Amino acid sequence: MLSVTVRALQNRRRLAFKLSPSPEIFHASIHATLEGLPGVSAIADDILVYGCGETTEEAKTRPPARMEAL
Numbered sequence: 001m002l003s004v005t006v007r008a009l010q011n012r013r014r015l016a017f018k019l020s021p022s023p024e025i026f027h028a029s030i031h032a033t034l035e036g037l038p039g040v041s042a043i044a045d046d047i048l049v050y051g052c053g054e055t056t057e058e059a060k061t062r063p064p065a066r067m068e069a070l
Contacts, residue, residue: 039066
């Protein structure tokens with residue numbers, strides 16, 4: 001996070017405000033990252049990778065490919 005102060009630009013690794021908006025920022029960044037990846041979704045702080053297909057073989061082979069894309 002880059003913040004501008006009177007003295008100079010500062011690179012911060014922590015949020016510059018209270019913890020209350022932190023979960024919303026985290027969820028927004030996770031959803032933006034996972035957007036467009038089929039078979040991948042975010043639930044709370046977990047990432048769910050799932051496979052589906054007409055056969056069991058298709059359902060088993062798709063999740064590893066999605067994990068590589070992730």
